[in-house]
Structure formats: structure tokens, C-alpha cells
Amino acid sequence: MRSTDPVHSSHQPPSLHHDPLTARTVVVAPGRAERPNELEGAAVRCPFCAGNESLTPPAILRAPLSPAEPWRARIVPNRFPIAIDGIAPPPEAGVLAGRPRPAHGVHDVVIESPAHVRSILDIAPTDWREVWELCRQRLAMLAARDDIAWATVFKNSGAKAGASLEHVHSQLVGLDFVPPLVVAELAAAACAVDPFGDLLRLAKAEDRIVAEAGDLVALVPPAPRQPFETWILPRLAEGSFHATNRDRVAGVADLTQSLIARLDSILPGASYNWWLHQLPHAHAGSHAAIPVNWHWHLEILPRINGLAGFELGAGCHITTMTPGESAQRLRER
Ligand SMILES: [Zn+2]
Ligand SMILES: [Zn+2]
Known part of the structure; x- marks a missing residue:
């Protein structure tokens, strides 16, 4: 891991590139090259394990709500985001123009267990329901924002699915445009x-x-x-x-x-x-x-x-x- 800054990489912020010939949209996010890839053999001090909270930005949501109790799930900003929160949307926000523009939105990580487990099957069913309720709450927060047009939660589980860390987690993205699919x-x-x-x-x-x-x-x-x-x-x-x-x-x-x-x-x-x-x-x-x-x-x-x-x-x-x-x-x- 080269970058130690918990929020920003040293690279350019992510940008959106639209190709009108193919109706294809690509996010160029150079900072994501800095991600540690545990599944490709990098030695990683797991940022998602209980006790390592200082390796991620502070939680946006946690279960349970009370910080007096140990957490069972947390949603934190992604350190290597595909969209940056806080950039003022350009005048044509919501419509993909032909020229690259800053990628505006939200990119979170849903840490689904405090224990270093790889599968959702290692999470107790009641705790797993709590994870989905936490995701629903975060999606509702994004739906209430007038700068976010669409939001999703998605999971990459296993190397063939594009995961880079094995600790069980999902990602949550909110964008200022509705994606092509x-x-x-x-x-x-x-x-x-x-x-x-x-x-x-x-x-x-x-x-x-x-x-x-x-x-x-x-x-x-x-x-x-x-x-x-x-x-x-x-x-x-x-x-x-x-x-x-x-x-x-x-x-x-x-x-x-x-x-x-x-x-x-x-x-x-x-x-x-x-x-x-x-x-x-x-x-x-x-x-x-x-x-x-x-x-x-x-x-x-x-x-x-x-x-x-x-x-x-x-x-x-x-x-x-x-x-x-x-x-x-x-x-x-
Ligand atoms: Zn872990
Ligand atoms: Zn569908």
C-alpha cells in the first residue's frame, strides 16, 4: 500500500467519459490503482476488521446505533472512490454531455461483519438482516439528496467477481446521472x-x-x-x-x-x-x-x-x- 492518506489518493479525481458512438460510459479513476489487492497476494492489514477502524474514514452509519456497543456493521466512505462527493455538479448534471466531466456522487463501503470472514454465510441471519436495513437507510439518505439521481448497492465476492479484499463487504454508489443499463x-x-x-x-x-x-x-x-x-x-x-x-x-x-x-x-x-x-x-x-x-x-x-x-x-x-x-x-x- 503506497498511499497512507485515508481519504484522497495523490492522483486526479475520478472523471466520467461518454462515448456517443457506442453509448458507453467509463469512469476513469486513477486513484483506484492504489488499492491493495489482497486476493492477488498483497499483504494487507485488514481495514475492515474490528480494531482497525483508524484505517477507514469515520462511519456514516453503524449497527447498532449506540457507539457504546461494539459495532456489527458499518458504512464508511470508500478510500478509493469512483465518484467524489462535494463537487458542484456542472450545469448539465443528469445529462451525459460529450466531454469528460468530474464524477460526482457517493461511493461507500458496507463492512458487513466485524470479524474477518469471507462469506455472507458466516454472518448470523439476524445480523445479516441488520446489514440490509443499514443499506436501505443509506439508500434512503441518498434518495433525499437532490444532487443524486440514482443509487445502488452491489457486491463483488471472490477474485473472479472483482473483489480486492476478502473481508466480507459490499459497496454503495450514488450518481448524479442514471447509468446506461x-x-x-x-x-x-x-x-x-x-x-x-x-x-x-x-x-x-x-x-x-x-x-x-x-x-x-x-x-x-x-x-x-x-x-x-x-x-x-x-x-x-x-x-x-x-x-x-x-x-x-x-x-x-x-x-x-x-x-x-x-x-x-x-x-x-x-x-x-x-x-x-x-x-x-x-x-x-x-x-x-x-x-x-x-x-x-x-x-x-x-x-x-x-x-x-x-x-x-x-x-x-x-x-x-x-x-x-x-x-x-x-x-x-
Ligand atoms: Zn478483516
Ligand atoms: Zn435489472
Whole structure:
């Protein structure tokens, strides 16, 4: 680790570069090159372990609330952010102009356990529910800010999923624009009358439902990119996870542990990513038609096969397992 400054690297701040020819957006964040990569063999004094709090900026949120009690989960600013909080947004904020501009937003780390464990399966179910409630609270804080257009929480677990530290954690990002994949999903959903109702009905008809918790469903999507890809979503329309109720927060916690336990029993230690898709914030401005009956969803993508030329060149994934077989094998576990 070369940089010892807990907040800033010595490099230029992150910037956003948009390519109108490909509709591609890239964050250039030179400071992230300074990240210690434990999974590539760097010796790291773990910044996420209890006792090492001085290695991270102060917590934004913690569980429990009272600092008199030891923490079970903390959300802290990322030392190597992809967006900088506090830069005044340019006049065209919310719209991607053709020229590079500073990346404005929030990039946090969710430290999910005080103990140096690698898997969410090593976290007690009640503590894991608390982690999801902490994420919901942070997402609600970001939704209340008029300079943040959209926010997500995502996880990289394992080296194949892009993790650089093994201590169990997620990341939380808020941006001043709505990213291309979300704009594309909203546009596709706007073409159907009840896109998520169709998704749920077809999953039931084709036997692709893996598990349920309260009114949440975990299903294998119609075109999974990898074996055992699953999505978690509510049965009834709800656009934003940050506004959901306690039962659904607990349901997401329970289903994520259940799905990862199933994946882990089929492929021990498999790397995976997940990310939350929710609606842009109310003040985000016009970027795409926002469907009224949209459902937030968590997409869980195992990283079994690498992305190769056809995936990158054509945007089509190649997978080796039918959606139905993925669902059946996950249900059997
Ligand atoms: Zn640790
Ligand atoms: Zn999605």
C-alpha cells in the first residue's frame, strides 16, 4: 500500500467519459490503482476488521446505533472512490454531455461483519438482516439528496467477481446521472403493459421459481447469463428498495443467504456479483419514460465462465445451462 492518506489518493479525481458512438460510459479513476489487492497476494492489514477502524474514514452509519456497543456493521466512505462527493455538479448534471466531466456522487463501503470472514454465510441471519436495513437507510439518505439521481448497492465476492479484499463487504454508489443499463431497462419495460407481472407469471409457468420469502420471489430469469443466475423481486410493484418495509428487507436478507448457500453447495466458494436495480430518484429529471408498475430487483450473477470475445463484441452471453435446469438444481439444495 503506497498511499497512507485515508481519504484522497495523490492522483486526479475520478472523471466520467461518454462515448456517443457506442453509448458507453467509463469512469476513469486513477486513484483506484492504489488499492491493495489482497486476493492477488498483497499483504494487507485488514481495514475492515474490528480494531482497525483508524484505517477507514469515520462511519456514516453503524449497527447498532449506540457507539457504546461494539459495532456489527458499518458504512464508511470508500478510500478509493469512483465518484467524489462535494463537487458542484456542472450545469448539465443528469445529462451525459460529450466531454469528460468530474464524477460526482457517493461511493461507500458496507463492512458487513466485524470479524474477518469471507462469506455472507458466516454472518448470523439476524445480523445479516441488520446489514440490509443499514443499506436501505443509506439508500434512503441518498434518495433525499437532490444532487443524486440514482443509487445502488452491489457486491463483488471472490477474485473472479472483482473483489480486492476478502473481508466480507459490499459497496454503495450514488450518481448524479442514471447509468446506461438502467435507462435501457426502463425503456424496455415501458414497452410492456405489465413487464414484471409477465416475468413472474412466465417464471411460474416455466418452473423457474427457486424460493420465496413473504411476498418476495427468487427466480431464474428467462435469459440467464451464467448458470444459476437469480433475481430477487417483490410480487407487487414497488419502484424503490430504499422505501420498502422491514419485512421485505428481512426477506432480501434471508433469500440472499439461502441462494448463496445453494450456489455454494453446488460450487463451493464460487465467485459472484449482485447489484440492486431501483428507479431513478424522483427529482432525477427526464432521461427515460419511468414505468409506473416497475419492481426493484436484486440480480445475483455467479461468475463461473469468464466474459469472452462474443460477450464483449456482440453483447450476447453464451451459457451452458438452461434456465429450467438452473432453477431445478438450485431448488434441490
Ligand atoms: Zn478483516
Ligand atoms: Zn435489472
